[in-house]
Amino acid sequence: MSTTDSPTIPTNAADPGLRTRSTSAFRSRKDQVRYWILLTTLLGLGLAAALGLLLYNNPVPVDSPSFIPVVQRRMVAIIAMFIAALCHSVATVAFQSVTGNRIITPSLLGYEALYSFIQTGIMFFLGATALVSFSGSSAFFLQVALMIVLSLILFGWLLSGKYGNLHLMLLVGIIIGTGLNSLSGFMRRMLAPSEFDLLQSRLIGSVTNADAEYFPLVIPIVIVTTLGMYLLSRRLNILSLGKDVATTFGVHYQRNLILILVMIAVLMAVTTSLIGPLTFFGFLVAMLSYQAAPTFDHKYLFSMAFAIGFAILTTAYFVLYHILNSQTVVSVVIELFGGLIFLIVILRKRSL
């Protein structure tokens, strides 16, 4: 465990278990080969399922003029899946590394609660028509900005200074979320059943909620943030070793921690506003990618996590829509599965 963290750590090969000294991110050549095979398989699976979603069961033949519009419509859902997979996988892996804890996810921090609070509040105070029309890009950015500002306040307040404490910040975030949830729960109770149904369809995460109108703005944000995260992966490798070690290596722990958390906040806010809440998807993806990528180098972890996330989303949608022909909301199934994995992991843990 202590070895092979990153090329930036100068003497990291003192492990007697290693046959040769190496600065590779993998323990052995076999692991590396396995990683690449898995990565390509998963990416292939994701792409195949995406293609399947685009083309399978298409009501019009390929040479028909209306073929392109149908594909375009379906393309929107694929892009939404791409964004969701990218945001959740990168944010969760980075979050678990900086918190040094592999069972908590950034979706705990109350983005969902704030999201549903905003949605419910609009429905409650302004009515159903306002909720339906609250979907311009300005509304979208207002929502994202609110979420980011909230997390900035939270981080700035609880992570800096003498009393900075990561767990405390997390707990306060969760509690704020619970408080907001009970407020929106109250408002939802006052709604008529028809309004309630309309709201409910907004609150349950679904790629069909995604509005292509935002893509030109959202995609650059997501790409830039993930790219930044990818470039920072060496620093993340060090941060994941904990405060003391990171400080010894000359990394300003607090500043970098807040930087990473802000990037996580951006990713989470964007995906939550675009697709809706997904609580355990990130957890599921991160968990699987640690199994699939036996390394501590985030460069490889991020790629693997993204491949897994995209593969899960596309295959789940493909299977549930086209093969099982099930009308059950896919995200609920993914959430359920993630939740079950979470339970199993929790019960097998020895220390936290």
Next chain:
Amino acid sequence: MNCQPEGECMVTRNVSAEVESDSQPQLSQQKKKLWTVPFVLAILAVAILGVISLFTGVYDIWGQEDGRDMFFITRVPRTIALMLTGAAMAMTGLIMHLVTQNKMVEPTTIGTTEWAGLGLLAVYLLIPNPTLVTRMTGAIVFSFVGTMIFFLFLRRVRLRSSLIVPIIGLMLGAVISAFSTFMALFFRMSQVVENWFIGSFAPVQSGRYEFLWVIVIVTLIVFLYSNRLMLAGLGEDVATTLGVNYNRIILLANALIAVTVGIVAAVIGNIPFLGLIVPNIISMTRGDDLKSNLPWVCLLGMGTITLCDIIARVVNMPFEVPVSTILGTLGAVVFILILLRQRKSRRLR
């Protein structure tokens, strides 16, 4: 049972104020006085709140002819239900704090409430038109299982920070409620589920709340076992050394918690954070002696929930706000304040 007072003293060492005379080296057998002036004043305050609660409402009980009947059909049961629920939830929190040695653990923060909700849903799905008793049984059984799972998890795991416990617990609760949402969506019962998770005293009337009286029995059992519960709070090794069957006490505590949470969930709904804020406030001002704190915790629990319910009835007058909303919001604020206070003192030590 020679050991009991000794164990008690170990805990009361850091108790403040009136206990000072008590913490002399003589390992005192003397009982702490319960009927102090503040306690009597507190009882008086809660009684006044109760009276206000009796006379708060839209229906004019003086002017109307059947006002007297109305008074006894809804107002009196409602006030009694408030008192019983407040005491029960606060007490549950106290027991949980003791048993888990963690001040952040409470039915809301470890998912017991969500388990109870799942139990209710399961009963609704399995039995058409279930009676209150069946619903309650479902809720009790599920909350017992859920709490047990969490306790087992806590015993197995080595913790680096006590703050991680509520984080895991809340995530666990989220898993359970995701499962409930899934079931509800699948069987088209979403709004019904949503209504359970919001606790409100509005539907309380005579004939619908009587099961809450079971809580009195639970309270008596807690009083009887308070010494042993407190020893269990010292940890498995110490408790066993002092002659307490640790596993049995944990099981008993768990059963008490499950019964209380299950009944409250079936009759009232979700009452968030009460079990967290009340015992914490009492423990900040009075220390950690279970036996002498118990009346205080019950009293403060009653007072808090009655006050919240009065606010819930008055704030939007012809209509009513569910009390859990107010408690949830207020509780969140108080919880955060407690956390912040703790972080200061933790650093200074």
